[in-house]
Amino acid sequence: MDLNLTPEETKFRDELRTWLEANVPKDWGEWREKPLEESFPYLRAWQRKLYEGGWAAVSWPKEYGGRGATLMEQSLFWEEMARVEAPPMANSLGLGLIGPTIIAYGTDEQKKRFIPKILSAEEIWCQGFSEPNAGSDLAALQTEARLDGDHYIVNGQKVWTSYGWIGNWCELVVRTDSNVPKHKGLSVLLIDMKSPGVEVRPLKQMTGESEFNEIFFRDVRVPVANLLGKVNDGWNVAVSTLMYERGSYGARLHLIFKRAITRLIELSRKFQKDGHPAAQDPITRQKLAQCYAEIEIMRWNQLRAFSRVTATGVPGPEGSIQKIFWSELNQRLQQIAQEVFGPYGQLLAGDKDAVDNGIWSYGYLRTRGNTIEAGTSEVQRNIIGHFVLGLPRSY
Amino acid sequence: MQFGLSESQQMLKDNARKFFAGECPMEEVRRLMETATAYDEPLWKKMAEQGYTGIIFPEEYGGVGLGKVELALLMEEAGRALLPGPFFSTVPFAGAVIDAVASPESKKKYLAPICAGDARSTVAFLEANASWNFVDIHVSAVNATLTGEKLFVPDAAVADFIVVIARNGIFAVASNASGMQITPMLGMDLTRKLYRIEFQNTPAEKIGDVAALAAGFDIATTALVCELVGGMQRTLDITVDYAKMRKQFGKPIGMFQAVQHQCADMYLETESSRSAAYYAAWALEENAPDASVAVSIAKMYASDAARNVGNRGIQVHGGMGFTWENDVHLYYRRAKSSETAFGDSTFHRERIARLVIDADERLAKSA
Numbered sequence: 224m225d226l227n228l229t230p231e232e233t234k235f236r237d238e239l240r241t242w243l244e245a246n247v248p249k250d251w252g253e254w255r256e257k258p259l260e261e262s263f264p265y266l267r268a269w270q271r272k273l274y275e276g277g278w279a280a281v282s283w284p285k286e287y288g289g290r291g292a293t294l295m296e297q298s299l300f301w302e303e304m305a306r307v308e309a310p311p312m313a314n315s316l317g318l319g320l321i322g323p324t325i326i327a328y329g330t331d332e333q334k335k336r337f338i339p340k341i342l343s344a345e346e347i348w349c350q351g352f353s354e355p356n357a358g359s360d361l362a363a364l365q366t367e368a369r370l371d372g373d374h375y376i377v378n379g380q381k382v383w384t385s386y387g388w389i390g391n392w393c394e395l396v397v398r399t400d401s402n403v404p405k406h407k408g409l410s411v412l413l414i415d416m417k418s419p420g421v422e423v424r425p426l427k428q429m430t431g432e433s434e435f436n437e438i439f440f441r442d443v444r445v446p447v448a449n450l451l452g453k454v455n456d457g458w459n460v461a462v463s464t465l466m467y468e469r470g471s472y473g474a475r476l477h478l479i480f481k482r483a484i485t486r487l488i489e490l491s492r493k494f495q496k497d498g499h500p501a502a503q504d505p506i507t508r509q510k511l512a513q514c515y516a517e518i519e520i521m522r523w524n525q526l527r528a529f530s531r532v533t534a535t536g537v538p539g540p541e542g543s544i545q546k547i548f549w550s551e552l553n554q555r556l557q558q559i560a561q562e563v564f565g566p567y568g569q570l571l572a573g574d575k576d577a578v579d580n581g582i583w584s585y586g587y588l589r590t591r592g593n594t595i596e597a598g599t600s601e602v603q604r605n606i607i608g609h610f611v612l613g614l615p616r617s618y
Numbered sequence: 619m620q621f622g623l624s625e626s627q628q629m630l631k632d633n634a635r636k637f638f639a640g641e642c643p644m645e646e647v648r649r650l651m652e653t654a655t656a657y658d659e660p661l662w663k664k665m666a667e668q669g670y671t672g673i674i675f676p677e678e679y680g681g682v683g684l685g686k687v688e689l690a691l692l693m694e695e696a697g698r699a700l701l702p703g704p705f706f707s708t709v710p711f712a713g714a715v716i717d718a719v720a721s722p723e724s725k726k727k728y729l730a731p732i733c734a735g736d737a738r739s740t741v742a743f744l745e746a747n748a749s750w751n752f753v754d755i756h757v758s759a760v761n762a763t764l765t766g767e768k769l770f771v772p773d774a775a776v777a778d779f780i781v782v783i784a785r786n787g788i789f790a791v792a793s794n795a796s797g798m799q800i801t802p803m804l805g806m807d808l809t810r811k812l813y814r815i816e817f818q819n820t821p822a823e824k825i826g827d828v829a830a831l832a833a834g835f836d837i838a839t840t841a842l843v844c845e846l847v848g849g850m851q852r853t854l855d856i857t858v859d860y861a862k863m864r865k866q867f868g869k870p871i872g873m874f875q876a877v878q879h880q881c882a883d884m885y886l887e888t889e890s891s892r893s894a895a896y897y898a899a900w901a902l903e904e905n906a907p908d909a910s911v912a913v914s915i916a917k918m919y920a921s922d923a924a925r926n927v928g929n930r931g932i933q934v935h936g937g938m939g940f941t942w943e944n945d946v947h948l949y950y951r952r953a954k955s956s957e958t959a960f961g962d963s964t965f966h967r968e969r970i971a972r973l974v975i976d977a978d979e980r981l982a983k984s985a
Binding site: 224225226227228229232295488491502505508509511512513515516517519520523524526527529530531533534544547548601603604605607608609611612613614615616617 | 619620621622623624627687858861862869870872873874875877878879881882883885886889890892893894896897900904911912914915918919964967968970971974975
């Protein structure tokens, strides 16, 4: 056990730090609050810059334009990005989830065709997984692809698609055989979103924004060459994408949470509870301290999980608790913030008295989604029960 | 950066597990807990032969000179075995306090016999106000004698000398000192006996100043957290085994999500406690700037987690979990005694608040 950085890790971090100091945009604060539609070209340009500096996909193998970074280095990457408050990258699904899946399952031609443009943000990717009747039970999905010569004909509907409105390409899970058990009849197609028959609609969520889309497919023709992996092996391809989702998600969150609790502590000195600053209220102090502690533990859990993967090559049992831990913690953090702010907590962006221009009222609502997206807490607990503790499958 | 165990650390942990499984299985725990002191001399000698009694202490006093992480792993296994008797009181508590506060001469006199396995000891801290804040200590030495009362002192009846925390210093009192009366307090944890000690002009030898006490207490607190982690892991293991085997409605109860999710939460809290415990041990070893906060975070989290894990473990066992025969309640009792020792989660949350919220404010004001 040694939590000091190795010389290689220090070198990696210092090189990145130097690069970020010279290159990170200073005006992100002015763009941050704008709708994504407006800021998207800005985010695309930022990713392009990272790409040119060789920093867009540090986890990818070198031959595909990455740095072959270890998990610890990836973790350092996200920490440094958060430290300088760097903007997010435009093509985050392409870089984080879909690119690695194409590298793992794609043909040489697919890799040559898609990988460089994922890195440069020239082509934005979205993910067509969930359907109205297939959420936690993803393998029950019904969007169908029927072979017709050298094309598949796709019909169906996807939902909760991030970046659907701007996506050029979509990693789509479809049913190619409905006469076999549900997991065994799925395939993954790479779909050009400009294909005739693709219709994208905004999905308004409880926060009032439309981060996500619904996508409808009507007789969409997809060349067989765009099949990712083998036909009817789509479940394995999709699960591998989801593993990337659970792996890379948490790494960037610790510093964001740490910044939030630091800001909340600062605000708790200004907001009053029974005539004195909330920071002096014994019960508020207890709650802030609990939250602070859990944010630290989240990081230690993560470091143990990374070390486990590095040592054994497979994600260890610690990995499966990350999603539950951060998502439920984020909800508690937002609730404590509401308690500190009292009636001011509910004020939305645009009200002159809104705390930090409404990011906390937004956060309170948005974090309800955290325990649902990327695998509900219930599904995560099933995974721990069955795959980690070896209890019999419940469904 | 590597937050896993090294090969030698893993070996130490594996050996400790084998040692306790062989020398102190549950039948032995149950036998000892029915005795007055829960102390077994042959077992003690064997632990000394393993080097456990001197694990973190300098070689010049007969110790093994290993680090806090190694101590953490040993304590985790001791906790898993529910090791009865004065090991905790003697080694990571009294030993660590002596190591932190005493002069080389005093260490030769008091620490060396602990390392050698020749002496057992404990620390007397709490008084009637039951406060873990040093400012609430009233007992004070006058002309090298102590008068007053200490409560909740673990394993005092088998201690060869007792380390007493007084307002004006740290003192060693021999077990046969005059004017000292040790009487049992009937604690819930039958494997770790508690005592009331009354001093009446009892001769005491000053071994150090209170200024250095915190370093010893941080080690003891972390060691206790590691014990809790071992106990949680054992409770989880027993519970999962039971959920796989016990059938109702024609199915193993572990097939029901209501049961699975209880087990998943036990797992989450056990692993998170372990992360916090290991980090605290490492931070102490490295004198990291956040070491004291880390110790409080670990104690805060594990104190609540151990109780929660026990609650869930008993619940999943159903009626079986409520029997004397089942082992889960033995760990549950230990968890309660350890929860209050060195301050419960409320105490440590306030300590974290002082270190994080208030320190930060002082910083902001001075800037």
